[in-house]
Amino acid sequence: MTHQADRFSLAGRTTLIIGGSGGLGRAIALGYAGAGARVLVAGRDQSKLDRISRELGAEGAKPPVAYAADVRAPSAIADLAAQVEADHAPVDVLVNCQGTTIIKPAIEVTEAEYDLILDTNLKSVYFACTEFGRRMCERRAGVIINISSLAARSGWAKAAPYCATKWAVTGLTETFAAEWGAFGVRVNAIAPGFFLTDLNRDRMSEDRKAEARRRNAMQRMGEPQELIGAAIYLASPAAQFVSGATLRVDGGYLASGI
């Protein structure tokens, strides 16, 4: 029988973290490297991509491990998939960790702001799942992990478009799991609680931050590295019968809802 610890290894797996240059994606990328995976990341800002390349010990590497792509365009996702496969190997594990938000009352949200959030948080997830999912189905193996949110479980004042995208990501996660299970492809989500990153550090007021800590069962926000265990687990053989699930990593935030 395989030693149980081996079942959490990602040795030999090629992983791609879209948004792997950001706060949570970076932690997952470094965690996957520690679990033995080949780690590739994608984002837009070259300076952030250079930083994660450095941290992965692959600065200036040929082929690169960090790819510039604006994944709001399905054509950019198709190009990314073809490029990483040509440079490295087919992607075994895809993590959709891209995202953005704007905090303001729903009535004040402009069409351009709505489109930005929907395209970044939902359209990109849809087409990344289908582009990489198609390739995984052909190979009869693969794992996709979508980064969802607490906002996929209830309403969230001043974050209407963001909230709508995260509910939708749950629907996509479960639907793709249903369609692709027979092809050996698992699709799951992680719903993080509050973690201070570029996404929210300057967007949340000090009062809102204090409230987020107070309402959490553990009375604090999470640290990005506290997502690594869940991300490794869902990607690994230890989760081989887990699909369509959302794993909350929120310090008991939703559990203490009333």
Ligand SMILES: NC(=O)c1ccc[n+]([C@@H]2O[C@H](COP(=O)([O-])OP(=O)(O)OC[C@H]3O[C@@H](n4cnc5c(N)ncnc54)[C@H](OP(=O)(O)O)[C@@H]3O)[C@@H](O)[C@H]2O)c1
């Ligand atoms: N932080 C939290 O408390 C929290 C809680 C729940 C869920 N989440 C979710 O976790 C995910 C990561 O968030 P984070 O906190 O790590 O935010 P972050 O630090 O702002 O990182 C966002 C990442 O997404 C990338 N990205 C954004 N738009 C992109 C685009 N059009 N094309 C390609 N890449 C793009 C960014 O790279 P570039 O800027 O270079 O494009 C960056 O790497 C998001 O889906 C977010 O909704 C976060």
